[in-house]
Amino acid sequence: MEMTEKVQSILDYGEICDHCLGRFFGKRSHGLTNAERGRALRITHELAGNTPHAEPVSEACWICAGEFEMVDLWAEKVVEALAGLEFETFLIGTKVPPLMAESEEMVWSDLALRDPEPLKAEMNREVGKAVSARIEKPADVSKPDVVAILDLGAGTVEIQINPIFIAGRYMKYERGIPQTHWDCRLCRGKGCETCNYTGKQYPDSVEELIGRPLIAAFDAENAVLHGSGREDIDARMLGTGRPFVMEVVTPRRRQVDLAELEGIVNASAENRVGVTFSGWADRKTVQSLKSDKAxxxxxxxxxxxxxxxxxxxxxxxxxxxxxxxxxxxxxxxxxxxxxxxxxxxxxxxxxxxxxxxxxxxxxxxxxxxxxxxxxxxxxxxxxxxxxxxxxxxxxxxxxxxxxxxxxxxxx
CATH class of the missing domain: 3.30.70.3190 (Alpha-Beta Plaits)
Incomplete structure (x- = not known):
């Protein structure tokens, strides 16, 4: 099927905006936006058929219902949702309503299109550019600090804050401290008379003694310790210490001095646990730590x-x-x-x-x-x-x- 025939078939489905028309051929002809590509296809089709030019009504588009006219509005929602968070890089994600996704996938299948770009990909890109221009920070598709999820159906923005990872070694100077938090065996963390309603089998753990200052410093929800193996609860960890990575969950702050933080952790642990931080890490570091047989x-x-x-x-x-x-x-x-x-x-x-x-x-x-x-x-x-x-x-x-x-x- 020739391209002009495919364009005619797409137009036969109903009113469609230039963005969505261009997206059906989104991977062809570099250097154009989808809106420019769609407008060019529309005019070429009209010239071939010697028909009058008609500007599309974006709000009437049977696929996106005018979502691409709301890019600036979505960008403002994202900027508002990011207020108060420390971050250097971001990424946009989009939840597309099922009907929108099904509509474009039906056209791909019916016309055997080979070069389409999904609606969510264009929304991610266009809103990302608009947000970047407003906050003067780059989008990062590989390791963003935060991800803003656009829910097109609900009209809302959800912010996902990616964790921070810190590598180091810890010493445990006191026996009777487990490496990680243990729920009470009787109530399984709910709180009971046996655990004094703490929900914990032991009052403290290495994870908590290191994690509490980190949660405060990063204004985070939690801190999870990933260790290179573990010592028994009645064993001390001395010498050069045990390698670990601390995962700081949902940090609202990210600009923290690790040397200063190390001192805070060691002071708060009261010679029960000591740490040396070696630097920032990532999830791959955790995987390497866990797979290494020490x-x-x-x-x-x-x-x-x-x-x-x-x-x-x-x-x-x-x-x-x-x-x-x-x-x-x-x-x-x-x-x-x-x-x-x-x-x-x-x-x-x-x-x-x-x-x-x-x-x-x-x-x-x-x-x-x-x-x-x-x-x-x-x-x-x-x-x-x-x-x-x-x-x-x-x-x-x-x-x-x-x-x-x-x-x-x-x-």
């Missing part, structure tokens, strides 16, 4: 039943060094982990000294190695174990994570 170094204090000399202990530890351990899911985590056997390697293990009747042991293990079970054997679920090699019960009485070594360095 080696970890632990310092543990071990009690052993009966009399054991440092030499005997050292000989037993040598039998674990470099060995691949078979670990069935420990009993203590079986309620939340799949019951299966995992293979993890002990990269290094050394005797580190004595304290009273207990021994310090330094362990470097692959990601996912259960250290407590490496010592106790977990009733035979972990093999080999220190208990099995010594032929007597051994148990970890304290555990500190000293190093989390990843390919991701938090930068």
């Amino acid at each position: 080696h970890k170094k632990y310092r543990i204090l071990v009690e052993i039943d009966g009399s054991v000399s440092p030499e005997e202990l050292g000989t037993a530890l040598d039998q674990l060094k470099g060995v691949t351990i078979q670990q069935r899911t420990p009993k203590r985590v079986s309620h939340r982990r799949a019951d299966k056997v995992r293979e993890r390697r002990v990269i290094d293990i050394e005797y580190g000294g004595v304290q009273d009747d207990a021994f310090f042991i330094d362990v470097v293990g692959e990601a996912g190695l259960y250290i407590k079970e490496l010592i106790s054997g977990d009733n035979g679920r972990t093999r080999p174990s220190l208990s099995e090699i010594l032929g007597r019960d051994a148990r970890v009485t304290s555990l500190d994570v000293m190093l989390v070594e990843t390919g991701y360095d938090g930068e």
